[in-house]
Amino acid sequence: MAHGQWAVELRSVEKKYGRGAGEVAALRDLSLSFDRGSFTAVMGPSGAGKSTFLHCAAGLDRPTSGSVWLAGTDLATLDEAQLTMLRRERVGFIFQAYNLLGSLTVAENITLPLLLAGVAAEPGWLDQVARRVGLSDRLQHRPAQLSGGQQQRVAIARALITKPEVIFADEPTGALDSRTGRQVLSLLREIVDRDGNTVVMVTHDPVAASFAQRVVFLADGAFAEEMAAPTADRVAARMTRLEEW
Structure with a gap:
């Protein structure tokens, strides 16, 4: 299969820390x-x-060996400046800590990646993204005036604003209560099913994993197995087995 058909591809990636x-x-x-x-x-x-x-997959760190392809680009061929550019324009990030700037409005937080890239938002695109995440009436608020779930929606909107090839989410519901967490996960699933976005989410929570279309299990830095159409119970059982293993 040609590289361009995957959003992200890792080939024989090794990452080692330390020496001797x-x-x-x-x-x-x-x-x-x-x-x-x-x-x-x-x-x-x-x-x-x-x-x-x-x-490694998001281009934040370089593998020791092997290659990472993002939207058909071999990351090893890029220098630091090009890599920064690629992350800014073609990758979206959602973290457990929302990483919003308290001094900026919701609208300014969402469009920050465009500002950093020196690109103007297409007319109407901010409104569309805000509507998609349910924040149309909050654009002039500051993060401190929002609930945790709303702040995470701002982070999702910020990840969407550059129309990235892929969105990486790291424990995106880790700081939220379960009900709010489920709303955020439903939103992530929606942007995949309805809008064709690509989301890769790292999580330890079987309930969070059950919102995905497939689950990839790692153990000791290697691929262990994968599961299609996961349920929380099946994921939890598999995790228990992996932890014993």
């Missing part, structure tokens, strides 16, 4: 691909390499 006797392999020969317009959860026991996977 202190060397730790965080990822071992990891090959994974993510379809455009798909929602995938990445799970695994603590120390399985989930964060390292996310950092």
Whole structure:
């Protein structure tokens, strides 16, 4: 299959930290691909390499060996400036901490990636994105005036504003209560099903994973298995097995 058909592809990725006797392999020969317009959860026991996977796949960190392709571009061919540009324009990020700037309005927080890239928002696009995440009446508010769930919606809107090839979400509901968390996850699933966005979410929560179309399990930095059409119960059972393993 041609590289361009995947949103993200990892080929035989290894990531090692330290030297000599202190060397730790965080990822071992990891090959994974993510379809455009798909929602995938990445799970695994603590120390399985989930964060390292996310950092390498999103171009935040370079693998020790192997290659990462993002929207048909081999990240190894880019210098730091080009990589920064690619992350800014073609990747969206949603974190557990919303990372909003308190001094900016919701509208300014959402359009910040465009401002940093020196690009003007297309007319009407901010309104469309705000409507999509249910924040049309909050654009002039500051983050402190919003609930946690609303702040995470601002973060999702900010991730969508550049029309990225892929959105990486790192424990996006970790700071939210379960009801609010489910609303945010439903929204993520909606932007995949309705709008064709690609979402790759790292999570430890089986309920969160059940909103994805497939779950990829990592163990000891390597691919362990995957599950299509997950349910929270099946994911929890599989995680228990992996942790024992």
